[in-house]
Amino acid sequence: xxxxxxxxxxxTKDDPAxxxxxxxxxxxxxxxxxxxxxxxxxxxxxxxxADGVVSIHRQASTGISTAFNEGLERARGxxxxxxxxxxxxxxxxxxVWLTAHLRGTKAGLVVGLIxxxxxxxxxxxxxxxxxxxLIACWLPHQATLIRxxxxxxAGGFEPRWRVAMDYDLWHRMIKACTPVDVLSIxxxxxxxxxxxxxxxxVALKWREDAAVVRRxxxxxxxxxxxxxxxxxxxxxxxxxxWL
Numbered sequence: 690x691x692x693x694x695x696x697x698x699x700x701t702k703d704d705p706a707x708x709x710x711x712x713x714x715x716x717x718x719x720x721x722x723x724x725x726x727x728x729x730x731x732x733x734x735x736x737x738x739a740d741g742v743v744s745i746h747r748q749a750s751t752g753i754s755t756a757f758n759e760g761l762e763r764a765r766g767x768x769x770x771x772x773x774x775x776x777x778x779x780x781x782x783x784x785v786w787l788t789a790h791l792r793g794t795k796a797g798l799v800v801g802l803i804x805x806x807x808x809x810x811x812x813x814x815x816x817x818x819x820x821x822x823l824i825a826c827w828l829p830h831q832a833t834l835i836r837x838x839x840x841x842x843a844g845g846f847e848p849r850w851r852v853a854m855d856y857d858l859w860h861r862m863i864k865a866c867t868p869v870d871v872l873s874i875x876x877x878x879x880x881x882x883x884x885x886x887x888x889x890x891v892a893l894k895w896r897e898d899a900a901v902v903r904r905x906x907x908x909x910x911x912x913x914x915x916x917x918x919x920x921x922x923x924x925x926x927x928x929x930x931w932l
Contacts, residue, residue: 694723694788696766696837700748700756701774703732707880712737714777714878718784719743728774729760754846754854761837761845767791768799770834775880779804782876790870797839797867801876803829811875820871822909823863826856826898831877839867852890853897860905 697715701708708728718724719742728735731748739745746763748756757771768791772778782801791799802811814820815827833855843861846854902909 692723693725693765693767694791695721695725695768695770695834696760696764697724697726697770697772697778698729698757698760698764699726699772699774700729700731700753700760701735702730704774705735707775708735708737710777710880711772711774712743714780715772718778721784721788723766724784724788725764725766727760727763729756729763731756750848752848752851754848754850757854758845758848761840764837767837768834769837769840771830772877773831775882776831777878777880779875779878782874787874787876791834794870795868796870797836798828798862798869799834799872800828800869801832801872801874803832803877803879804875805879806881814871814873821863822912823856823859823905824902824909826853826859826901828855828859829877829879830855831879832875835862839865850897850901852894853901856898856901857904860901860908864908 695718697718699708699711699715701711708730712726712728715726719726724742726743728737728743728745729748730745731751734747735745737743737745744763746759748759750756750759760771761769787799802814804811812829815825819825820827839862840858843858843865845858847857850857
């Protein structure tokens with residue numbers, strides 16, 4: 690048996706139907722060699738049985754960020770995939786292909802597409818010019834796989850954020866020059882009836898996203914400055930050959 694490749698981390702609270710959906714969507718993945726699933730729950734204990742592939746743990750802390758971090762601490766895979774209770778791994782995603790890709794890629798992040806429940810197709814990726822710097826959080830954590838050693842080196846998720854913890858994490862990983870694979874392949878479904886889509890949470894997300902942008906505004910300006918300097922150097926070299 691090969692070493693543990695992938696840990697699917699699922700956090701949940703008092704949502705047995707949502708958790709059942711998530712676990713069912715991952716069943717084909719758990720049958721692959723080197724894949725485990727970790728459930729971190731708050732509230733009532735879910736009525737599922739733990740086994741050698743699915744492990745269930747009560748959250749010792751409070752908050753979404755710390756629940757993610759507790760799952761990260763228990764993970765054994767080279768890669769981690771945060772798929773919340775209620776969300777689902779997309780039915781068209783091929784576990785054989787993706788696990789083979791994870792074993793061969795040199796990237797630290799693998800980002801795919803996400804499809805919202807009720808929509809006919811996945812949300813498109815932004816154009817290349819709109820992807821970097823990360824002014825908007827276009828990387829959905831449900832469709833993003835991360836090398837475990839890199840996210841641990843980055844410090845995991847910061848508890849100060851209630852909903853923008855992934856946006857903050859991406860900025861810290863960009864600062865570390867983490868290579869990224871961007872795939873035009875649907876990897877996850879997003880449950881639109883969850884708490885993250887409730888009006889108070891959406892308003893909080895806007896406020897926290899703005900706070901993240903303020904926090905990383907100087908690094909982003911630095912990226913733009915370096916880009917302009919590189920452009921100037923390339924233009925100077927190009928014109929110098931005409932003289």
